[in-house]
Amino acid sequence: MAKAPTQTRELILDILLEILEKGQHSHVVLRQALEKYQYLPKSDRAFITRTVEGTIERLITIDGVLDLCSNTKVKKMKPVIRTILRMSVYQMLWMDRIPDRAVCSEAVNLAEKRHFAGLKGFVNGVLRSVSRRKEEFDFPDWEKKYSMPDWLIENWKSQYGSKATEQMLQAFLAEMPTTVRCNLDRASLEEIRESLEAQGVTVTESPLLAHALQISGYDYLESLDAFENGWIQVQDASSALVGQASGVREGELVLDVCGAPGGKSLDLADRLKGSGQVVVRDLTESKITLVEDNIYRSGFTNIRAEVWDAREFDPEWENGADLVLADLPCSGLGIIGKKPDIKYQASPEKIHDLAVLQREILETVTRYVKPGGRLVYSTCTISPEENEKQREWILANFPFEPVDLTDSLGSVLAKESLKDGYVQLLPGKYPCDGFFISVYRRKEDETL
Numbered sequence: 001m002a003k004a005p006t007q008t009r010e011l012i013l014d015i016l017l018e019i020l021e022k023g024q025h026s027h028v029v030l031r032q033a034l035e036k037y038q039y040l041p042k043s044d045r046a047f048i049t050r051t052v053e054g055t056i057e058r059l060i061t062i063d064g065v066l067d068l069c070s071n072t073k074v075k076k077m078k079p080v081i082r083t084i085l086r087m088s089v090y091q092m093l094w095m096d097r098i099p100d101r102a103v104c105s106e107a108v109n110l111a112e113k114r115h116f117a118g119l120k121g122f123v124n125g126v127l128r129s130v131s132r133r134k135e136e137f138d139f140p141d142w143e144k145k146y147s148m149p150d151w152l153i154e155n156w157k158s159q160y161g162s163k164a165t166e167q168m169l170q171a172f173l174a175e176m177p178t179t180v181r182c183n184l185d186r187a188s189l190e191e192i193r194e195s196l197e198a199q200g201v202t203v204t205e206s207p208l209l210a211h212a213l214q215i216s217g218y219d220y221l222e223s224l225d226a227f228e229n230g231w232i233q234v235q236d237a238s239s240a241l242v243g244q245a246s247g248v249r250e251g252e253l254v255l256d257v258c259g260a261p262g263g264k265s266l267d268l269a270d271r272l273k274g275s276g277q278v279v280v281r282d283l284t285e286s287k288i289t290l291v292e293d294n295i296y297r298s299g300f301t302n303i304r305a306e307v308w309d310a311r312e313f314d315p316e317w318e319n320g321a322d323l324v325l326a327d328l329p330c331s332g333l334g335i336i337g338k339k340p341d342i343k344y345q346a347s348p349e350k351i352h353d354l355a356v357l358q359r360e361i362l363e364t365v366t367r368y369v370k371p372g373g374r375l376v377y378s379t380c381t382i383s384p385e386e387n388e389k390q391r392e393w394i395l396a397n398f399p400f401e402p403v404d405l406t407d408s409l410g411s412v413l414a415k416e417s418l419k420d421g422y423v424q425l426l427p428g429k430y431p432c433d434g435f436f437i438s439v440y441r442r443k444e445d446e447t448l
């Protein structure tokens with residue numbers, strides 16, 4: 001990677017300050033910045049993305065390194081200085097092609113530009129020490145080694161065991177290509193692949209789904225012809241498996257109660273092959289606008305979107321849906337690999353509050369399923385309180401029975417829990433995000 005100009009590093013500093021010091025979401029701040037600075041060369045934009053995401057991803061490790069190499073602990077440093085040091089350590093330890101002395105001198109320049117000329121010597125001294133002591137940074141404890149808060153590691157170890165937990169920690173740090181679901185109504189897999197490759201994108205098949213591709217090496221997804229033409233939709237394989245598990249059949253009426261930005265709904269509309277109808281709901285106008293943009297791009301006519309609070313009962317839908325999709329708000333621990341700030345913002349209290357919200361929504365939306373119809377409950381997390389325990393609660397409190405998923409998912413997933421109508425996907429075990437999928441059938445002869 002070529003040496004990026006100081007202006008680019010200033011941009012990285014500002015983005016990281018927003019995220020690390022003001023608690024803004026990384027993907028939002030990064031997306032806004034990349035949209036604003038579209039004119040920057042592709043290499044600079046890639047440098048910004050990698051440095052921002054990498055610094056956040058490795059933050060606990062980086063702070064461990066800085067605490068070893070500085071007399072002033074990271075917590076006590078001025079926010080601008082600690083951010084300059086954090087992004088510099090990331091470059092020194094994980095971006096081999098930038099010489100340490102270049103990182104060091106850019107960091108000193110940045111400190112001066114941000115009116116900390118008096119701390120130039122401190123910044124220089126700490127970074128030189130980091131450069132000299134690299135062999136000492138092989139931390140044995142998993143918190144520092146994998147940059148993951150200890151309480152999460154302990155939870156996962158007790159739930160999934162040490163081996164699966166370590167696989168997961170490694171998977172969260174591994175580079176993953178973007179998965180796109182192909183809209184085969186609009187173009188064949190071969191046409192889509194050719195179009196992407198013609199624009200310099202590296203394309204491989206998805207190991208989990210026939211109608212998905214893994215892509216990497218692109219700059220700005222929205223500028224790809226296949227995206228503009230509505231041929232592809234970004235959707236992780238785990239999320240696309242929801243559509244497969246739902247068993248949706250042509251002509252069915254589907255209600256997606258928390259559906260923005262529309263990934264799963266569009267997949268369901270695609271699987272309906274122009275028949276039936278999907279109604280997508282979400283809480284706000286801005287979220288529904290996102291869904292509508294995606295619907296417009298896809299060209300599908302059997303799907304519409306509307307604002308509705310899923311906690312509020314809608315009598316018009318009572319016993320009305322063949323399929324209700326409840327892909328509910330959750331702690332998102334399964335997508336830490338894509339949105340690394342989630343791991344620092346999560347807490348047992350937030351997980352508990354989300355589990356309460358999920359039950360409130362489920363109590364309402366289970367009433368929309370026709371007798372004999374299906375409910376899909378899914379989350380992009382790996383906490384039992386939001387997943388297995390919610391499944392047990394649904395089965396104990398509502399007239400639903402599990403739908404055997406062996407036929408729909410058994411060819412690509414281990415069969416363990418599929419016959420009981422659910423699967424907890426763990427990163428590392430499968431090449432995808434962490435995800436929970438469960439499917440239920442409403443019993444014919446019981447009222448809710």
Ligand SMILES: C[S@@+](CC[C@H](N)C(=O)[O-])C[C@H]1O[C@@H](n2cnc3c(N)ncnc32)[C@H](O)[C@@H]1O
Nearest residue numbers: 258259260261262263264282283309310327329
């Ligand atoms: C996991 S996301 C849905 C992702 C979507 N199914 C997809 O595949 O693109 C959960 C969504 O629930 C929405 N949400 C949160 N609370 C809600 C509520 N009370 N009513 C409706 N939607 C809600 C959020 O705005 C968010 O878009």
